[in-house]
Amino acid sequence: xxxxxxxEELFEELEEVLITADVGVNTTMRIIEDVKDKVKERKITEVxxxxxxxxxxxxxxxxxxxxxxxxxxxxxPAIVLVVGVNGVGKTTTIGKLAYRLKNEGKKVLIAAGDTxxxxxxxxxxxxxxxxxxxxxxxxxxxxxxxxxxDGIQAAKARKSDVxxxxxxxxxxxxxxxMNELNKIFRIVEREYPEATKEVLLVVDATTGQNxxxxxxxxxxxxxxxxxxxxxxxxxxxxxVVLAVQxxxxxxxxxxxxxxxxxxxxxxxxxxxxxAIFSE
Amino acid sequence: xxxxxxxxxxxxxxxxxxxxxKLSEKDVKQVMREVKLALLEADVNFxxxxxxxxxxxxxxxGHEVMESLTPGQQVIKIVNDELTKLMGEEQKKIEFAPQPxxxxxxxxxxxxxxxxxxxxxxILLKKKGKSPLLVACDIYRPAAxxxxxxxxxxxxxxxxxxxxxxxxxxxAKASIEHAKKNGYDVxxxxxxxxxxxxxxxMDELENIxxxVNPKEILLVVDAMTGQDxxxxxxxxxxxxxxxxxxxxxxxxxxxxxAxxxxxxxxxxxxxxxxxxxxxxxxxxxxxxxxxxxILGM
Ligand SMILES: Nc1nc2c(ncn2[C@@H]2O[C@H](COP(=O)(O)OP(=O)(O)OP(=O)(O)O)[C@@H](O)[C@H]2O)c(=O)[nH]1
Ligand SMILES: Nc1nc2c(ncn2[C@@H]2O[C@H](COP(=O)(O)OP(=O)(O)OP(=O)(O)O)[C@@H](O)[C@H]2O)c(=O)[nH]1
Ligand SMILES: [K+]
Ligand SMILES: [Mg+2]
Ligand SMILES: [Mg+2]
Numbered sequence: 001x002x003x004x005x006x007x008e009e010l011f012e013e014l015e016e017v018l019i020t021a022d023v024g025v026n027t028t029m030r031i032i033e034d035v036k037d038k039v040k041e042r043k044i045t046e047v048x049x050x051x052x053x054x055x056x057x058x059x060x061x062x063x064x065x066x067x068x069x070x071x072x073x074x075x076x077p078a079i080v081l082v083v084g085v086n087g088v089g090k091t092t093t094i095g096k097l098a099y100r101l102k103n104e105g106k107k108v109l110i111a112a113g114d115t116x117x118x119x120x121x122x123x124x125x126x127x128x129x130x131x132x133x134x135x136x137x138x139x140x141x142x143x144x145x146x147x148x149x150d151g152i153q154a155a156k157a158r159k160s161d162v163x164x165x166x167x168x169x170x171x172x173x174x175x176x177x178m179n180e181l182n183k184i185f186r187i188v189e190r191e192y193p194e195a196t197k198e199v200l201l202v203v204d205a206t207t208g209q210n211x212x213x214x215x216x217x218x219x220x221x222x223x224x225x226x227x228x229x230x231x232x233x234x235x236x237x238x239x240v241v242l243a244v245q246x247x248x249x250x251x252x253x254x255x256x257x258x259x260x261x262x263x264x265x266x267x268x269x270x271x272x273x274x275a276i277f278s279e
Numbered sequence: 280x281x282x283x284x285x286x287x288x289x290x291x292x293x294x295x296x297x298x299x300x301k302l303s304e305k306d307v308k309q310v311m312r313e314v315k316l317a318l319l320e321a322d323v324n325f326x327x328x329x330x331x332x333x334x335x336x337x338x339x340x341g342h343e344v345m346e347s348l349t350p351g352q353q354v355i356k357i358v359n360d361e362l363t364k365l366m367g368e369e370q371k372k373i374e375f376a377p378q379p380x381x382x383x384x385x386x387x388x389x390x391x392x393x394x395x396x397x398x399x400x401x402i403l404l405k406k407k408g409k410s411p412l413l414v415a416c417d418i419y420r421p422a423a424x425x426x427x428x429x430x431x432x433x434x435x436x437x438x439x440x441x442x443x444x445x446x447x448x449x450x451a452k453a454s455i456e457h458a459k460k461n462g463y464d465v466x467x468x469x470x471x472x473x474x475x476x477x478x479x480x481m482d483e484l485e486n487i488x489x490x491v492n493p494k495e496i497l498l499v500v501d502a503m504t505g506q507d508x509x510x511x512x513x514x515x516x517x518x519x520x521x522x523x524x525x526x527x528x529x530x531x532x533x534x535x536x537a538x539x540x541x542x543x544x545x546x547x548x549x550x551x552x553x554x555x556x557x558x559x560x561x562x563x564x565x566x567x568x569x570x571x572x573i574l575g576m
Contacts, residue, residue: 019325022506026320117556118395118425171531174530206501208536209321209534234474234507
């Protein structure tokens with residue numbers, strides 16, 4: 001589409017692009033106001049320039065926390081705790097991540113901290129086989145904190161570089177489940193203080209505004225330090241991470257782009273922003 | 280509450296209208312802006328919101344502002360009524376085939392809750408005196424068959440599976456034979472999660488449909504879904520002609536605007552809502568409750 005002049009209609013169209021990408025009303029309006037200010041300031045008259053300005057604005061939000069949004073796993077040993085609401089792609093992401101880190105020459109161990117969902121342990125075991133890494137698992141129904149504890153002891157004994165811990169999906173408004181997660185988090189702090197820590201919140205790209213509440217509550221329970229945006233291979237744009245970023249300053253670090261073991265990528269703000277504007 | 284409720288917002292902007300007689304176009308326009316923002320915040324699709332707001336505007340202009348009520352409540356009532364109407368006024372149930380077995384096919388995006396809902400639905404139907412069979416048509420996801428088997432065991436419902444080396448179309452066909460032979464009168468097909476743009480896997484569903492002719496094709500949708508819900512629902516509906524929707528994870532605090540979006544683009548009823556991970560947590564859908572929830576009231 002090309003626009004003839006800079007007017008309210010143009011800004012409304014840009015607003016629509018952002019809202020349709022799940023950026024959310026409040027964040028969208030804030031961004032558009034900022035762009036309008038800059039248009040005035042810089043006396044911009046070309047419509048195409050405004051698009052570029054908006055893209056820059058979005059990229060700025062996404063890289064605000066850190067220019068270099070890589071996984072925090074150096075130096076070894078490191079522990080990666082993977083958390084999130086139900087069905088977003090935690091277990092799959094762990095399989096992909098284990099495979100990737102192993103290929104980078106790291107010694108990887110995974111812990112089956114979801115003892116609740118039907119066949120969650122079998123699912124993670126299958127991923128550990130595919131990735132060719134070891135797994136620490138208990139029976140279904142066991143205490144998840146005990147699994148993580150065992151995982152940490154095993155990681156120490158085996159001198160693993162990275163321990164990746166799965167957790168059961170839980171909705172952030174369930175107090176008892178969030179307390180359970182906090183307990184797991186405290187065990188990690190207590191038993192593995194020497195480890196480099198990364199707590200990843202997995203967010204499904206099809207999620208709407210609820211992701212902001214998810215991130216807030218998970219941050220309180222286990223101090224999330226990064227986001228994995230999954231299912232970006234669909235048609236959803238995952239724009240809600242812009243709201244999460246601007247409100248909580250937790251950066252997106254990885255993206256999931258499929259169900260295969262190699263479908264995990266580093267987050268690329270340029271690609272992400274371009275995709276928001278593509279049909 | 281994190282958001283000021285819509286009711287409060289509307290009340291504020293409408294207080295000055297008290298005792299004014301009829302709502303003018305200007306009054307309504309101002310109020311509808313608040314409604315529009317609330318619906319967008321609730322993840323109702325942008326286009327659906329636009330259409331909805333325009334139709335309510337028409338109804339509200341010239342409406343009597345009754346003395347007994349505050350004008351805010353008056354407008355909210357109109358909005359709420361229209362929303363409920365749009366959501367489908369009555370509760371829709373599962374339809375049974377005149378000739379058993381009744382075949383129900385579950386479909387949807389990855390992780391929406393199909394496998395869990397299959398088990399829940401089985402329990403519900405068993406309580407109604409039916410004799411259901413669960414069928415493992417997901418041959419792709421790691422441990423998907425095992426998951427359905429665990430669900431079946433917990434629900435005390437048999438599971439039909441042929442491992443992960445057979446084509447899901449053949450599995451579905453064989454399961455119907457098995458059901459007929461063994462007296463199961465409901466067959467619930469748990470299919471793999473798939474993207475609506477994955478042609479090969481969408482064709483697979485179409486093939487299952489044409490081979491076994493399900494009585495009910497249910498699209499399972501996560502209540503947290505955002506703007507993309509319309510694209511997904513439209514694609515599944517165009518390809519398969521769905522019969523209804525199950526909205527899962529409503530035990531969360533998502534406002535669930537997807538419900539309105541899906542309803543608006545497919546005109547297919549939401550038949551059940553998932554209210555938890557446990558297998559007895561499936562409930563009928565109440566349009567009026569959903570309307571209030573989306574409006575944040
Ligand atoms: N298309 C697509 N599907 C994905 C992606 N990541 C995960 N999935 C699928 O999403 C579904 C759920 O993935 P899981 O890894 O089981 O999700 P989870 O968060 O561990 O789920 P719970 O443990 O039940 O909370 C599976 O069907 C995965 O194959 C992705 O990036 N793209
Ligand atoms: N809180 C809550 N969780 C649910 C509900 N329904 C399903 N879940 C959870 O959502 C996650 C995904 O559920 P599944 O039944 O595996 O979803 P699926 O659609 O079969 O997933 P795929 O087969 O991978 O596409 C699991 O953790 C379930 O326990 C619900 O109504 N409420
Ligand atoms: K996408
Ligand atoms: Mg999992
Ligand atoms: Mg499934």
